[in-house]
Every structure is written in C-alpha cells, then in structure tokens.
Amino acid sequence: MTPPPLPVLPSPTPRPRVPWASAAMLVALGAGTVRARRRLRAIPVLPEPPVTPAGVPRAAGWRLLAARGVEADGATFLAACAYAEREGLRVLDLLPADLAAERALGLLRLVDPARYREDRLGEGRGAGCAVLVAEEVLARAGYAADGPRPESPELLALLRRLKEYAADATGLAVAPGLSAGPPSGEAGPARVAELRAQGLPAGALAAAQLAGLALLAHAVVRRRGWGAAAAGLYWLQPYLALGGPGARLRPADLARATAARPVRSLGAGLRTAAAAARTGGGTGSDADDADSTRAAAYRAELADGTDRFLEPRRPDCPWCGSRRLSVQVTVPDLLQGKPGRFTLERCADCAHVFQNPRLTPEGLEFYYRDFYDGRGGEGAGIVFGRLGAAYRGRAEMLRPHTGSLGPESWLDVGTGHGHFCNAARAVWPRTRFDGLDMGAGVREAELRGWVETGFQGQFPEFAGKLAGQYEVVSMYHYLEHTREPLAELDAAAAVLAPGGLLAIEVPDPQSRMARLLGPAWLPWFQPQHQHLIPAANLIRALADRGFTLLSEQHGPAHQGNDFFGAVALTASRLAPDPNRPWAPPATLRTRARATAVRTTALPLFAAAALLDTFRTVAARRTDGGNAYRLLARKADR
Numbered sequence: 001m002t003p004p005p006l007p008v009l010p011s012p013t014p015r016p017r018v019p020w021a022s023a024a025m026l027v028a029l030g031a032g033t034v035r036a037r038r039r040l041r042a043i044p045v046l047p048e049p050p051v052t053p054a055g056v057p058r059a060a061g062w063r064l065l066a067a068r069g070v071e072a073d074g075a076t077f078l079a080a081c082a083y084a085e086r087e088g089l090r091v092l093d094l095l096p097a098d099l100a101a102e103r104a105l106g107l108l109r110l111v112d113p114a115r116y117r118e119d120r121l122g123e124g125r126g127a128g129c130a131v132l133v134a135e136e137v138l139a140r141a142g143y144a145a146d147g148p149r150p151e152s153p154e155l156l157a158l159l160r161r162l163k164e165y166a167a168d169a170t171g172l173a174v175a176p177g178l179s180a181g182p183p184s185g186e187a188g189p190a191r192v193a194e195l196r197a198q199g200l201p202a203g204a205l206a207a208a209q210l211a212g213l214a215l216l217a218h219a220v221v222r223r224r225g226w227g228a229a230a231a232g233l234y235w236l237q238p239y240l241a242l243g244g245p246g247a248r249l250r251p252a253d254l255a256r257a258t259a260a261r262p263v264r265s266l267g268a269g270l271r272t273a274a275a276a277a278r279t280g281g282g283t284g285s286d287a288d289d290a291d292s293t294r295a296a297a298y299r300a301e302l303a304d305g306t307d308r309f310l311e312p313r314r315p316d317c318p319w320c321g322s323r324r325l326s327v328q329v330t331v332p333d334l335l336q337g338k339p340g341r342f343t344l345e346r347c348a349d350c351a352h353v354f355q356n357p358r359l360t361p362e363g364l365e366f367y368y369r370d371f372y373d374g375r376g377g378e379g380a381g382i383v384f385g386r387l388g389a390a391y392r393g394r395a396e397m398l399r400p401h402t403g404s405l406g407p408e409s410w411l412d413v414g415t416g417h418g419h420f421c422n423a424a425r426a427v428w429p430r431t432r433f434d435g436l437d438m439g440a441g442v443r444e445a446e447l448r449g450w451v452e453t454g455f456q457g458q459f460p461e462f463a464g465k466l467a468g469q470y471e472v473v474s475m476y477h478y479l480e481h482t483r484e485p486l487a488e489l490d491a492a493a494a495v496l497a498p499g500g501l502l503a504i505e506v507p508d509p510q511s512r513m514a515r516l517l518g519p520a521w522l523p524w525f526q527p528q529h530q531h532l533i534p535a536a537n538l539i540r541a542l543a544d545r546g547f548t549l550l551s552e553q554h555g556p557a558h559q560g561n562d563f564f565g566a567v568a569l570t571a572s573r574l575a576p577d578p579n580r581p582w583a584p585p586a587t588l589r590t591r592a593r594a595t596a597v598r599t600t601a602l603p604l605f606a607a608a609a610l611l612d613t614f615r616t617v618a619a620r621r622t623d624g625g626n627a628y629r630l631l632a633r634k635a636d637r
Contacts, residue, residue, distance in 0.1 A: 022219040022226035029233045036105060036241040042113040043095065045174045045248055046079045063138060063145050066130040067152045069181035070096070076177040080132045083173060089117075090134040090166040092173055093126030093159060096180035097250050101238040101257035102268075103127065104249055108241070110198075117171050120422050121385045124163025124170060128152035128194060129180055131159055134166075140447050141165045152190075153197035160199065164448050167422055174248050188271040192279060195272075199382060203276035209269040213262070235261050294375065295581035301366070302582065306340040309363025313356055317347035319486075319537060324348035325356070328509075331519045331526050334569045336376070337576030337583065338367060342526040346509075353509045353532040358483070367527045372416060372439060375581070384419040391423035393556055394476060397631055398501060401550050406431050407471035411495060413437075413459050413488075414478030418445025434470075436462065460484075463491040470495055474503040477627075479538075480529045486541060493545045496634045502547060504630045505557055510534055511626040513562040513615075522565030523626055535628050547632035558625025560616035563608035571601045 059081045066072050076094070084092045095104075104127075111125045129152070138145055141161055150158065163170045195202040216234060219227030233240075239258045242249055251257065257264065316323045328346040333339070345356040359367065372380045398407070406428035412421050415435030422445075424433065435442050435451035436459055446454035455462055473492045479485045492502050507523035508514075509532035514521045523529070539549055575597035578586035619625035 090169040094175040101251040124159040153193040157197040206273035298582040319352035320350040322349035395424040395427040410472040417441040418450030422450040463494040520566035555623040557627040558619035
C-alpha cells in the first residue's frame with residue numbers, strides 16, 4: 001500500500017538582513033547632528049548691541065583683535081567687554097551670527113562649550129573672526145597687537161596660544177552685531193592654512209572627508225533604503241543642526257550649504273587634499289627657513305660623528321655594584337631618527353636596567369634638542385595636553401594622606417611646560433605649584449601661570465637653596481631621565497619639610513609588555529631614558545633616606561600605549577620622517593617609502609588602539625601596568 005504523501009510545509013520567510021555599516025553611519029550622523037545642536041545651545045549670546053557710530057572705542061584693559069575683512073562695531077566691543085568682566089573671562093572668542101555653516105559645524109565638532117572653560121589643558125578653538133583679549137594676557141603671551149590686522153589662520157593660531165595663558169578663563173560667545181565678512185574660502189590653500197593653524201592634519205582630514213563621502217555613495221548604491229537615509233541625513237545636517245526657530249547662529253549660506261552639500265563637500269575635500277599635497281608638511285616660509293637653518297647646524301655638528309656623545313662603558317651596575325650584566329636591548333634612536341645606537345643593560349642581581357655606555361651631558365643635549373621644544377615642541381605639547389586623566393590621578397593619590405584643603409606648597413620636578421601643575425590646580429586649587437626643569441619650557445610655564453615660580457637647572461643644584469620649603473615634591477616620569485637618580489632622591493629629601501610627601505612615577509622594567517614587545521616597547525625610550533628602576537629597588541632607596549612608603553600603585557599608573565607605541569616605533573624604524581633636518585635631504589624614494597609605510601600602518605594603528613584599550617582594562621583590574629607610582633612620607637624629624 002502506497003503511503004500518503006507528506007505535507008509540504010511552507011518555507012520560512014527570510015529575515016531581512018540589517019546592513020550594519022549603513023546603520024552605523026546613520027546612527028553616527030544622527031548623534032553628530034544632535035551633539036552639534038546641543039553644543040550650539042550651550043554657547044551664550046551677547047546682548048543685541050544698540051546702534052552706535054562706526055568705530056571701535058577703547059575700553060581700559062581690553063583689546064579686540066578682528067581678522068581682516070571682519071567688521072566689529074563699538075557696541076559689540078563694549079558688550080563683549082561687559083560680558084567678559086561679568087563672567088571672569090580674560091579671553092573671549094566672538095562668533096559672528098552669520099558664520100558660514102560648514103565653519104560652524106567644524107567648530108562644534110572640535111569644541112564642547114559646556115566643558116571648554118573648565119578644561120585647563122584643552123586647546124584654544126574659535127571661529128577665526130574676532131577675539132577679545134585682556135591686555136595683560138597679550139603682554140604675557142608676547143603678542144604685539146599694534147601691527148596689521150591678522151588673517152584668519154593667524155588669529156586661530158593666536159587663540160591656541162592665548163588659551164594657554166588663560167587656561168580657565170577663556171570662553172566663546174555669539175556676537176549678533178558682528179559680521180563675518182566675505183568668505184575666505186572653504187578649501188584649497190586657505191582651508192589648509194586654517195587647519196594647520198589649529199594643529200590639525202589637513203591632508204589626513206581631507207582624506208577622511210573623501211573616504212566618508214565614498215562610503216555614503218557606496219551605501220546608497222548597495223543598500224538603498226538605509227544608505228539613502230544616511231545620505232539624506234548628511235545632506236540635511238547643516239539645517240538640522242544650525243537652522244530652525246530660535247537658532248543662535250544665522251549662517252548667511254545655510255540654504256546653499258544644505259542644498260548643495262554633497263557637491264560642495266566633494267569639491268572642498270578634493271581642493272583641500274590637493275593643496276595639502278602641494279605644500280607638504282610646510283607651514284610657511286618662516287618655518288621653511290627655520291628648518292633650513294636647523295639642517296645646516298645639524299650637518300656641521302654631525303660631521304664629527306656621534307661616538308663622542310657616549311661615555312666609556314662601565315663594567316658594574318650603578319645601583320648595586322654587581323658586575324653580572326647582560327644586554328637587555330640595543331636600538332637606534334626611534335623617537336627622532338637621529339644617528340647612533342644605544343644599549344640598555346640589565347643587572348642580574350638587582351634587575352636594574354640602565355643605558356651603557358651612557359650619553360654625556362653634551363649627548364643628552366643633542367638628542368633632546370627639537371623633541372620637547374623647537375621643531376617637536378608643538379607635537380609634544382599636544383601629547384602632554386591629552387593626559388588630563390593621568391594628571392588628575394596623580395594629584396588624587398594624595399587625598400588620603402593630606403588635609404581636605406590639600407598641601408600649601410608643591411614642587412614638581414621635571415615639570416616641562418607645567419602641564420601637570422596646570423591640571424592639578426583643578427584638584428588642589430589652594431596649593432602653590434612651583435616647577436623645576438632643565439629646559440626653557442619651565443620659564444614659559446611661569447609666564448602662562450601654570451606654575452607660580454619656575455626654576456631652570458639641575459635639581460641637586462637647588463637642594464640647598466630650597467631646603468625644607470615644600471610639603472610635596474613630585475617626580476613624574478623624571479627619574480628615568482636623570483644621570484644619577486640616587487642624587488635626585490637626596491635632593492628631594494633635602495627640599496621636603498619634615499613629614500612632607502614625595503610622589504614618584506616611573507616606567508616598570510618588569511612589565512610583561514617589556515618582555516613581549518622587546519625593542520618595540522615604548523618605555524625603553526632610547527636614547528632619553530638612562531635608568532629603569534624596579535619598584536623594590538626604589539622602595540629600598542627611599543627607606544634608606546628615612547621615607548615611609550604610604551602607597552604603591554601599578555594599575556592606575558598604566559599608560560595605555562604599549563601596542564600603539566610598538567607600531568609607531570616599528571614604522572619609524574622602517575621609514576623615518578624624510579623631512580627631519582638631521583638627515584640627508586629627502587628624495588622622491590624616501591618620501592614614497594615613508595608614505596607607503598604610514599599608509600600600510602593605518603589599520604595596524606587602529607588594531608593597536610583597540611588592544612591597548614583591553615590591555616588598560618586588564619592593567620587596572622590586576623594592578624599590573626607598564627608603570628608604577630609611589631607615595632612616601634619623609635620622617636617628621
């Protein structure tokens with residue numbers, strides 16, 4: 001008997017697949033639009049100025065610097081002065097109500113007005129149209145305001161500098177009576193100059209803009225509904241963020257900027273990329289002349305070689321005297337690409353790691369030059385300016401061991417330009433912060449007001465003069481740079497008052513990452529780091545000097561740069577900066593090699609940043625990072 005046929009079940013309806021890339025773009029654009037509108041609402045508006053005769057009156061103690069082509073009437077000036085006085089501001093960037101739409105959106109991407117003033121380390125950002133400045137701030141910044149009216153890029157660069165001299169007294173405001181004047185150009189050389197004046201990479205930003213447009217176009221073609229929604233949101237973003245009733249800005253080009261945004265963005269990106277490629281890394285004739293002069297000086301200095309910068313190799317450990325030494329790592333200068341090779345040796349008895357042979361004082365001067373100041377000064381300042389969380393952690397470490405008002409006096413040794421002291425004022429506002437450093441940056445820190453007094457020179461030289469004057473002495477990532485770290489500890493003991501606190505942070509040579517990454521571990525930092533001291537050694541040295549250990553932290557001191565630093569050092573080793581003035585003149589081949597290596601490294605940098613995020617979480621939870629902090633108290637007698 002034939003069995004009955006089995007029933008045919010309907011095939012399940014396939015679930016629609018979500019195009020995650022297009023959805024992510026849509027979410028990102030939506031979040032960016034909401035953020036821009038929220039930030040715009042946080043910018044205050046000056047009172048509408050009354051009609052007054054043309055001309056800008058002079059108010060005592062204030063100067064209004066307006067870019068060429070920008071017109072400000074006297075009433076706007078007086079309204080800005082009154083607002084700044086009322087709010088306790090010393091620098092006020094004025095946004096014209098008719099500011100171009102894309103310029104306004106760019107500013108709102110860079111600045112959160114709600115945090116701008118309180119962010120003591122934040123960079124000065126503005127519209128590049130007009131800035132109200134207290135004359136005493138201009139004087140400290142060394143700016144002569146009596147010259148010709150600046151162009152917009154000059155004003156943007158000046159605002160970055162002025163924010164450093166009024167770290168918590170710089171603000172933004174919309175000035176309804178201020179006119180932005182004719183557009184200076186949204187792309188091409190003018191746009192490149194403005195981006196570079198703000199410390200932004202013009203070529204990379206143009207490439208990112210073009211890549212974003214390409215992704216949107218791909219989404220529209222392949223994903224249609226989701227892609228069209230993302231493209232539509234991008235198209236309408238200027239009006240959604242800046243327009244509507246009650247908007248604080250009224251861009252003169254808002255309708256045009258919205259209607260033609262894809263076409264205008266494509267043209268702007270192409271012109272900016274072309275202009276950035278034509279001008280390379282140069283920032284102007286003055287900078288090019290300075291590089292030429294610097295290159296000639298380096299060529300003359302290197303004619304005698306670099307061996308003279310090294311002392312004879314020592315046969316014993318400078319910490320314990322043991323002669324059981326082995327090579328830990330030998331590397332070239334991966335930080336700047338200056339000629340020379342450097343060896344770190346490890347002591348088998350106490351695990352101390354030190355440069356051997358070490359640099360002479362003249363060698364240290366040669367290899368430090370143009371790293372923290374000069375050619376590398378701006379880059380170093382940007383890096384240090386982004387360590388606010390680390391600075392606050394260092395300052396907070398003292399809370400359980402000092403009064404509620406904090407210490408009265410604090411000396412930060414190795415302060416550089418005073419970034420830590422500037423940030424720590426938010427934690428300990430009543431504390432007097434002084435700074436000491438070998439470099440001239442400490443004088444700049446004093447002018448900025450980031451330290452009360454700046455001492456320039458070697459710390460041991462000041463031990464007698466400053467004996468017993470400070471409640472706190474800090475050495476954050478300083479001891480590893482010194483030639484004689486034990487002498488530095490002696491100086492700290494002398495400078496501290498009885499019962500004073502000594503705070504130290506240094507790289508940990510016993511970190512797992514040091515073994516895993518080998519020569520590419522960033523904290524080896526050759527040739528600058530002279531000594532890398534295990535925590536047990538440093539704790540014993542402090543006890544020998546009468547200190548009692550109060551706290552030891554490893555995880556909180558971790559700096560999340562192990563993998564990112566390894567990629568950066570490897571890329572630098574494969575293709576150093578072709579424009580470095582201590583190298584032979586760049587050729588087409590060296591430039592092409594550098595470009596190829598940097599392009600290839602981009603996805604590796606992204607992966608490294610992700611790995612560093614996970615590594616930082618693990619370091620915090622296990623208290624095992626690539627650095628450690630110690631807090632010790634000097635004996636009361």
